[in-house]
Amino acid sequence: MLFKNISVLNENFTVDENMYVATDGAVIIYIGKEAPQLDYGRVIDGSGKLLMSAFYNAHTHTPMTLMRGYGENLSLEDWLNTRIFPFEDHLDSNAVYWGTMLSMAESAKNGIVSSSDMYYFCEDIARAVEESGLKANISRSIANPFGADVKTLASLDEMKHLYENYHNTCDGRIKIDISLHAEYTSNRETAEALAEYINLIKNTIMHIHVSETKFEHEECIKRHGMTPAAYLADTGLFNVPAIAAHCVYATDDDLEIFKEKGVTIALNPVSNMKLASGMTNVANIKKHGVAFAIGTDSVASNNSLNFFEEMKVMLLSSKIANNNPIAISAEEALEAATLTGAKAQGRNDAGAVKTGNRADLIMLDMTVPQLHPVHNMANNLAYSCSGSEIVMTICDGQVIYENGEYKTIDIEKTIFEVEAATKKILRKL
Amino acid sequence: MLFKNISVLNENFTVDENMYVATDGAVIIYIGKEAPQLDYGRVIDGSGKLLMSAFYNAHTHTPMTLMRGYGENLSLEDWLNTRIFPFEDHLDSNAVYWGTMLSMAESAKNGIVSSSDMYYFCEDIARAVEESGLKANISRSIANPFGADVKTLASLDEMKHLYENYHNTCDGRIKIDISLHAEYTSNRETAEALAEYINLIKNTIMHIHVSETKFEHEECIKRHGMTPAAYLADTGLFNVPAIAAHCVYATDDDLEIFKEKGVTIALNPVSNMKLASGMTNVANIKKHGVAFAIGTDSVASNNSLNFFEEMKVMLLSSKIANNNPIAISAEEALEAATLTGAKAQGRNDAGAVKTGNRADLIMLDMTVPQLHPVHNMANNLAYSCSGSEIVMTICDGQVIYENGEYKTIDIEKTIFEVEAATKKILRKL
Numbered sequence: 129m130l131f132k133n134i135s136v137l138n139e140n141f142t143v144d145e146n147m148y149v150a151t152d153g154a155v156i157i158y159i160g161k162e163a164p165q166l167d168y169g170r171v172i173d174g175s176g177k178l179l180m181s182a183f184y185n186a187h188t189h190t191p192m193t194l195m196r197g198y199g200e201n202l203s204l205e206d207w208l209n210t211r212i213f214p215f216e217d218h219l220d221s222n223a224v225y226w227g228t229m230l231s232m233a234e235s236a237k238n239g240i241v242s243s244s245d246m247y248y249f250c251e252d253i254a255r256a257v258e259e260s261g262l263k264a265n266i267s268r269s270i271a272n273p274f275g276a277d278v279k280t281l282a283s284l285d286e287m288k289h290l291y292e293n294y295h296n297t298c299d300g301r302i303k304i305d306i307s308l309h310a311e312y313t314s315n316r317e318t319a320e321a322l323a324e325y326i327n328l329i330k331n332t333i334m335h336i337h338v339s340e341t342k343f344e345h346e347e348c349i350k351r352h353g354m355t356p357a358a359y360l361a362d363t364g365l366f367n368v369p370a371i372a373a374h375c376v377y378a379t380d381d382d383l384e385i386f387k388e389k390g391v392t393i394a395l396n397p398v399s400n401m402k403l404a405s406g407m408t409n410v411a412n413i414k415k416h417g418v419a420f421a422i423g424t425d426s427v428a429s430n431n432s433l434n435f436f437e438e439m440k441v442m443l444l445s446s447k448i449a450n451n452n453p454i455a456i457s458a459e460e461a462l463e464a465a466t467l468t469g470a471k472a473q474g475r476n477d478a479g480a481v482k483t484g485n486r487a488d489l490i491m492l493d494m495t496v497p498q499l500h501p502v503h504n505m506a507n508n509l510a511y512s513c514s515g516s517e518i519v520m521t522i523c524d525g526q527v528i529y530e531n532g533e534y535k536t537i538d539i540e541k542t543i544f545e546v547e548a549a550t551k552k553i554l555r556k557l
Numbered sequence: 558m559l560f561k562n563i564s565v566l567n568e569n570f571t572v573d574e575n576m577y578v579a580t581d582g583a584v585i586i587y588i589g590k591e592a593p594q595l596d597y598g599r600v601i602d603g604s605g606k607l608l609m610s611a612f613y614n615a616h617t618h619t620p621m622t623l624m625r626g627y628g629e630n631l632s633l634e635d636w637l638n639t640r641i642f643p644f645e646d647h648l649d650s651n652a653v654y655w656g657t658m659l660s661m662a663e664s665a666k667n668g669i670v671s672s673s674d675m676y677y678f679c680e681d682i683a684r685a686v687e688e689s690g691l692k693a694n695i696s697r698s699i700a701n702p703f704g705a706d707v708k709t710l711a712s713l714d715e716m717k718h719l720y721e722n723y724h725n726t727c728d729g730r731i732k733i734d735i736s737l738h739a740e741y742t743s744n745r746e747t748a749e750a751l752a753e754y755i756n757l758i759k760n761t762i763m764h765i766h767v768s769e770t771k772f773e774h775e776e777c778i779k780r781h782g783m784t785p786a787a788y789l790a791d792t793g794l795f796n797v798p799a800i801a802a803h804c805v806y807a808t809d810d811d812l813e814i815f816k817e818k819g820v821t822i823a824l825n826p827v828s829n830m831k832l833a834s835g836m837t838n839v840a841n842i843k844k845h846g847v848a849f850a851i852g853t854d855s856v857a858s859n860n861s862l863n864f865f866e867e868m869k870v871m872l873l874s875s876k877i878a879n880n881n882p883i884a885i886s887a888e889e890a891l892e893a894a895t896l897t898g899a900k901a902q903g904r905n906d907a908g909a910v911k912t913g914n915r916a917d918l919i920m921l922d923m924t925v926p927q928l929h930p931v932h933n934m935a936n937n938l939a940y941s942c943s944g945s946e947i948v949m950t951i952c953d954g955q956v957i958y959e960n961g962e963y964k965t966i967d968i969e970k971t972i973f974e975v976e977a978a979t980k981k982i983l984r985k986l
Contacts, residue, residue: 196929197936201883234926238943401873402940404882431940432927437866444830444870453833454630497663498861500625500972501979507626511831511860514667516945543929550930 129487129525132163134174135494137181139467139480141459141506149179151487154299154524159483172520176495178505181480182241182488182521183435184469186394187335187373187423190245190253190264191219191227193234194550195428204403212428218556223549224249228256229542233534234433236262238515239490241523244371244394244423244473246307246335248283250290258298261526261536263488265473266294267307267335270322272314278321291329301524303333303474308365310337311348311356316363323364333369333474336360339382340374341405357382366391371472373423375413376406383416392419392472395464397442399425410446411455421469422461435465436513443510458510491520558916558954561592563603564923566610568896568909570888570935578608580916583728583953588912601949605924607934610909611670611917611950612864613898615823616764616802616852619674619682619693620648620656622663623979624857633832641857647985652978653678657685658971662963663862665691667944668919670952673800673823673852673902675736675764677712679719687727690955690965692917694902695723696736696764699751700743707750720758730953732762732903737794739766740777740785745792752793762798762903765789768811769803770834786811795820800901802852804842805835812845821848821901824893826871828854839875840884850898851890864894865942872939887939920949 131149136159138144150158150168158164199211224247235243242263245253250268257264268287272278287306295304306329308314308322326332338356339345348356357378360366366389373394375382386393395408413420422442424433439461446456470479470488478486492499498512521529528536560578565588567573579587579597587593628640653676664672671692674682679697686693697716701707716735724733735758737743737751755761767785768774777785786807789795795818802823804811815822824837842849851871853862868890875885899908899917907915921928927941950958957965 193926194930196932196941197887198932200933200936200940201886204882207882230926230929237926398869398873401877402882404876404880404884407877427941431936432943434927434943437869437943440827440866441870441873444827447833448830448836451833453633453636453831455833457630458626495969495972497622497659497666497968497972498863500659501623501976503625503627503979504629507629507860511629512625512856514861514863514866514943514945516943539926540924543924543926547930550932 130164130168130171131174131179132171135178136481137178137505137509139482141462143178143505149481151525154486156481156483156485156487159481174491176493177519178492178494179481179489180492180509181466182490182523183239183465184421184473184475184479185235185240185243185424185433185435186371186392186421186469186472187396187425188243188245188433189247189426190231190243191224191247191249192426192428193230194223194227194546196431198428214557215553218553219249221249221252223553225252225256226542226545226549228253229260229537230546231427231433232256232260232262233537233539233542236260236521236529236534236537237518238434238436239518239521240433240435241488241521241528242470242473242475244305244335246309248286250286254294254302257302259536261528262523263301263475265303265305265333265335266290267305269307269309270314270318271309272318275315278318281318284321288325291332295332299524305333305335307335310344311359312344319360319363319365323367326368327364330368333371333472334365335371336365336373338372338375339377340400342377345377355379355382357385361385361389369474371421374400374405376400376408380412380416383413383418386418387416392421392468394421394423394472395442396423396425397445398438399429401441401445402429407445407449409449410442411450411452414456414460419468419472420464421472422464434515436515439465439510458504458506461510462506487522487525489522490518492517493519559593559597559600560603560608561600564607565910566607566934566938568911570891572607572934578910580954583915585910585912585914585916588910603920605922606948607921607923608910608918609921609938610895611919611952612668612894613850613902613904613908614664614669614672614853614862614864615800615821615850615898615901616825616854617672617674617862618676618855619660619672620653620676620678621855621857622659623652623656623975625860627857643986644982647982648678650678650681652982654681654685655971655974655978657682658689658966659975660856660862661685661689661691662966662968662971665689665950665958665963665966666947667863667865668947668950669862669864670917670950670957671899671902671904673734673764675738677715679715683723683731686731688965690957691952692730694732694734694762694764695719696734698736698738699747700738701747702742704744707747710747713750717754720761724761728953734762734764736764739773740788741773748789748792748794752796755797756793759797762800763794764800765794765802767801767804768806769829771806774806784808784811786814790814790818798903800850803829803834805829805837809841809845812842812847815847816845821850821897823850823852823901824871825852825854826874827867828858830870830874831858836874836878838878839871840879840881843885843889848897848901849893850901851893863944865944868894868939887933887935890939891935916951916954918951919947921946922948
């Protein structure tokens, strides 16, 4: 593909105008002011359009779109015990496949091309991701809240099967991460079994919930005499690159551990506010030099997959948490949503419009009122967009979404099957 | 117009399916399960669509779209003194007219049909609103921060001229409110002069900033021995229905004053977070039985005019401010954005899809991933929409926006003129 006369959001988050950008297969092969001397298939006139990196969702539970808006206005405990857990008890392959496909559709239209997922029925998730043309770091979440012997956990076998059969498949679009659900849903024996496994395979990423709520953080200190971050580091789970989701209550010492171990924090600003868990002081994370990416968490606690919204709420909540309107900048939000998210997923050749990188791109219509005037494009992107500006989403060089149409997903069938699978589960409750 | 086979969000915020809705001129004349026996101009097939009330923006400064994203990452003081005030010094009729038209375009696409505006150059604002086909409660904001003699304030004459010549024009689309900017930007003499004027004309609404920041709230107590709300009530400014914008730091006693005086609070959740002013405890406002609507505040401190986003951030920030995930419901957010906003503007025949009401309507495409599954439509609307679902915005029975096209606004010219007016001002700075 060749884009001509297009504005490009570059690695400094400023705009280069009237550019040519060429892709070949999955890769960006040319960016420049002059027309490249090559033959291309499709030529796209980029007048009035902006090309930028797509987004990388660093923490989500993809199939939970099925529970969108299910049981609001309940306490966290009632919500989990009377709605989410009973619903999840009746999930099957078909429901998970279609729930994932719905997430892929919503992600694509909002410019998210890759998701760090933590759930179960992972082969069904992988199948939907593969067919959608998007990317995911899929992890089979391991928990044994009732303290079952780790040797009897079927989930561990599922995890190994998944890693052995799916890691780095589809030209690397699908990666398998290893996930302990959290400190509070497991015991030390389980954590150490996972640490042993990652030590063996090495080439993976650890994905885990850390200090999402004050209660969780404080209970861990009571149980182990250590914060969740310190405990998890102690078990060896941070001996591979890791994504620590939430970290609302991470202490200065915890942040030093993350810095030393190369852990990336996945901020989940909307979910943390919606569940009244708290607001993360991102300025403090910055001060400690810890990498931070952005996650949506699941649709059940968000209730959307929209990175423009997520960036804005991240900026807003950081300003409040730090009691400082200049706690964090639009450029830092954009970097978290693109480059840092890609790196956290082990996608080092992605997250910026750069020659040699994967062609994970979104094209925005700039002829819309919310993008004018242009005092500073980064500010307009992070604060004024809603996602409706996206006219094209490209993943590994393949057009996934264009002008309201899905190229790889049958959206009508997906919505039909999601409604049918949801109703089938509700009838059993 | 006749809508057929359409889903309607009713006054209880639940959905009636397969309905007929008919409008005649500016008014909804029929809602029912049976086809009405009347002749209609345009017939709209509503299959897969939802019809609901449009939104009423209870606090904004419309022309400030011109300063979108101008001077982020500055302290509030630096932002105002080095960017906003110098820019505003160079505003003229042309810039204000086009800035307002841009606001109208952005509002229309996001389903906002009416805005409670507080600014100056009000005749230019009125001209743009009139031509756009939308509605506004326009107020000429009165301030005398340097304590000038109230008799010398030209703004008071402008205010009276505006009221006498524009109030309830355009079939009531344009209303003129009276506005004291705030306690901290005026003296008692000025407040009382306005109170005298509203006592004379009676048929208006008072629009005023109240307790936006902790500093403002506390300084007022030092100056007057009273909170801003108590002081303003004491001056007589609440002797007509009023919109009190922000009220982040309103006390229980203040809320009792609002309740007694019939004051509606205009929440501005995005702006309050962006400027790190604070988060309003909406659950406490509810407890006192005070009406609350929603405002965007100006684009300069938001930076968009998007009521789906504003509802969601209102819900999120209320949950955090109350440390309670069930502090406020989706239905309450929808009511604040529609019915309560309309009433606060003195538009008692608006804000709900109801026979006899003004036809201020938005039609949403329900065949999008973010609106499925439908466990509860109110939850999906308040938490999962971004504004991109809106395929039609109707104000007083006139189609303003449809499928990405503006029927009353020349969007290309508006963007061109906004960019030109902005650059002209920047050259002078």
